[in-house]
Amino acid sequence: xxxPLVAACDAVGYKDWSYTVVKGISPRTKLAHVDNRPVYxxxxxxxxxxxxxxxxxxxxxxxxxxxxxxxxxxxxAEAPSxxxxxxxxxxxxxxxxxxxxxxxxxxxxxxxxEWVDDPKDFERQHAGSLxxxxxxxxxxxxxxxxxxxxxxxxxxxxxxGYLGPQPSTWHEARRWGRSN
Amino acid sequence: MIDICTIDDPRDxxxxxxxxxxxxxxVLYHGTISSYAxxxxxxxxxxVLFRSPST
Numbered sequence: 001x002x003x004p005l006v007a008a009c010d011a012v013g014y015k016d017w018s019y020t021v022v023k024g025i026s027p028r029t030k031l032a033h034v035d036n037r038p039v040y041x042x043x044x045x046x047x048x049x050x051x052x053x054x055x056x057x058x059x060x061x062x063x064x065x066x067x068x069x070x071x072x073x074x075x076x077a078e079a080p081s082x083x084x085x086x087x088x089x090x091x092x093x094x095x096x097x098x099x100x101x102x103x104x105x106x107x108x109x110x111x112x113x114e115w116v117d118d119p120k121d122f123e124r125q126h127a128g129s130l131x132x133x134x135x136x137x138x139x140x141x142x143x144x145x146x147x148x149x150x151x152x153x154x155x156x157x158x159x160x161g162y163l164g165p166q167p168s169t170w171h172e173a174r175r176w177g178r179s180n
Numbered sequence: 181m182i183d184i185c186t187i188d189d190p191r192d193x194x195x196x197x198x199x200x201x202x203x204x205x206x207v208l209y210h211g212t213i214s215s216y217a218x219x220x221x222x223x224x225x226x227x228v229l230f231r232s233p234s235t
Binding site: 039 | 182183184185186187188189190191192193194195196197198199201202203204205206207208209210211212213214216217220222
């Protein structure tokens with residue numbers, strides 16, 4: 001679905017930020033790449049939770065935005081292409097259908113220090129009752145199945161948002177969000 | 181075996197896992213959606229995980 005969408009953008013020369021992200025031009029995202037690529041992990045649970053609330057996951061989330069703005073562009077074009085508009089509309093419907101029944105999930109994964117680019121990514125800086133951790137960590141090695149320790153499923157969805165630095169203790173984390 | 185927590189309140193922001201995980205600096209988190217879970221967990225078992233979704 002991604003590649004036909006990119007081709008539709010190319011056909012009309014439409015290249016906004018979401019095109020750049022979806023096509024994988026951005027060296028940090030490479031969302032459209034089909035080969036193994038770095039997976040982005042976070043030392044902050046709530047950052048990952050917020051990420052999970054992107055409808056359809058990151059790739060589809062951005063591709064849906066791209067299809068929406070492309071359809072707007074096609075509708076406003078001086079020389080509209082009904083066929084291209086229909087194709088993009090169908091791609092959009094398929095993306096929505098593929099993820100319509102999904103809900104956010106967050107995995108807890110234990111990694112080895114050498115699996116990330118910078119060992120400093122594991123450092124924790126305490127600031128009062130909070131602890132500052134790296135929110136976006138590129139894991140450059142495959143992760144064995146035994147390293148997925150836990151998964152939380154938000155079966156009715158999850159409010160989106162990022163709460164910032166996390167509490168310094170587990171006991172506070174268990175109550176997080178109720179008073180802040 | 182993956183421990184699975186199920187939360188049915190969208191406003192539940194609490195940390196859902198055990199203290200052992202919270203205190204471990206090498207435990208990191210990955211957020212996604214359930215549609216990708218079977219594929220992720222299947223590919224994890226073959227140690228090729230986190231391939232981009234086949235879109």
